[in-house]
Amino acid sequence: MSDDLATLEFWARPPEERLRVFARLRARDRPAFFAEQRIPFVRAGRGFYALVRHEDVVHASRNAKVFSSEPAATSPEPPPWVSLLFGRPMVNMDDPRHARLRRIVSRAFTPRRLEQIDEHIAKTATEIVDDVLRGGSGDFVADVAARLPIKVICAMMGVPEHSHAMVAASVDAMTEYSGVRGDVARLRTLRLFGGNLRAIVDLHRLVARLGRERREAPGDDLISALVTADVDGERLSVRELGAFFDLLLVAGNETTRNAIAHGLKLFTDHPDQRAILLADLDRRVGGAIEEIVRYASPIIQFRRTLTRDYEMNGHTYRKGDKVVLFYLSANRDEDVFAEPDRFDITRQPNPHVGFGGPGPHVCLGSHLARRELAAMFRELFTRIPGIRAAGEPELLLSNFDNGIKRLPYRT
């Protein structure tokens, strides 16, 4: 059985087995190196060092001058032609350009600004639970988890209601195969020429049209902020606008959806924790959300490239080396979390890195995600306190999204 993090076989293993491999990697005194295959159309890489300890993930996130997000922070790195065609998202850039782009949208994600959309989030969560009570499809992902995040991010961006379904379908097509090198990367490249490429083109057409409209008549939405922004004395090009749109949609959607689905499964498997939550929902919901994000780690990893030779934890990395920051391993680090494999919503403190380590790229949408998760679980557990998973989740095969494709449930 493969312990090789760069293979598809490893990511197909059951989650508990993978976590045991990460525990062994944390116990080593040297970081493990994993060679990557050369794949047509995908940027060739020698391989990567796995950063599996909390301390190392935090250190690399903080030191962005040494641990660069360029040329790309995702694995596998997209081929150069993807950036040429569709633009480069800020997640794959370093400061100062990254900081300038992030500033355009960051105001919309501050807790104070988010208060203004709380009502929309709560109303959408209510409608979702109304539909569940009327009788749903039996799949929690389709009926609940997938619905709230896409509605909220579309509303923030100013995508009209009638385009939400098309946007949701395109985002799903874009993220269908997320980030496993080897067979899946090959498959993904092929898909890119089929459904995925089409999905990106459709989305970029929509954003180009909305961008033209908002330039004429700006509103209070993110697309207006992007089309009227001044970056280094210039406006964003249509390509850059498209890349921003993709990033916000993909980052704001899949992650929160998976956290909601993992949450239901966790509260099914841990009735004691459900009892604690239900006994005082208002007081406990915040801790519950942090623990879901720690325990499930909806984003498994991001990558960095060394800009110079650098020593960390007794190992010398060379300029150009790749390191992968495994958040799911850092979040189970026994040096930081007591009984790390225990799901405990009262855990205090809970310095997880589920939203990324501290540094310039820490999740822009973390406050938004927390509000969405809190609203969804408050609504679900107030109105359907007995709601539970009715079987095992069907997991997405990925080394990037800890995704749940389907989850049977009953009310």
Ligand code: HEM
């Ligand atoms: C539970 C939900 C979420 C999780 C687990 C999550 C996780 C992460 C992580 C780990 C990063 C770090 C990337 C890096 O260091 O390279 C990140 C960045 C980011 N996230 Fe989230 N995220 C979530 C929800 C959201 C939401 C709702 C949005 C809304 C748009 C969002 C937007 C972003 C953006 C734009 C970045 C890139 C920031 C930058 O490069 O400056 N995320 N997220």
